[in-house]
Amino acid sequence: MCCCGCGRPPPSDVAHSNASIHGKGMAIKSKDEFTIPLNRICHQNLDQNLSRQTRQQQLDWFIEKLESTNETLKRLEDAAIQNYPESF
Numbered sequence: 001m002c003c004c005g006c007g008r009p010p011p012s013d014v015a016h017s018n019a020s021i022h023g024k025g026m027a028i029k030s031k032d033e034f035t036i037p038l039n040r041i042c043h044q045n046l047d048q049n050l051s052r053q054t055r056q057q058q059l060d061w062f063i064e065k066l067e068s069t070n071e072t073l074k075r076l077e078d079a080a081i082q083n084y085p086e087s088f
């Protein structure tokens with residue numbers, strides 16, 4: 001998938017949420033359901049907070065990107081079911 005931070009084409013990393021409400025803790029990654037595609041630059045920006053956002057701004061941004069990622073995944077899944085129904 002394209003980077004949902006800047007829109008650049010793949011490759012993208014699987015970036016985990018850094019929010020405790022998504023399961024992030026000391027030396028513990030958040031749950032895989034709270035991941036978004038980010039390229040290296042945007043992933044580094046997220047994890048090191050290079051844009052100096054507040055925790056709330058970071059959380060709001062991540063949730064917005066998570067929702068759009070989930071919508072994209074749902075569209076891809078629906079298209080796959082339509083094109084290859086025998087695989088499901």
Ligand SMILES: [Zn+2]
Pocket residue numbers: 003004005006007008038039041042043
């Ligand atoms: Zn990016």
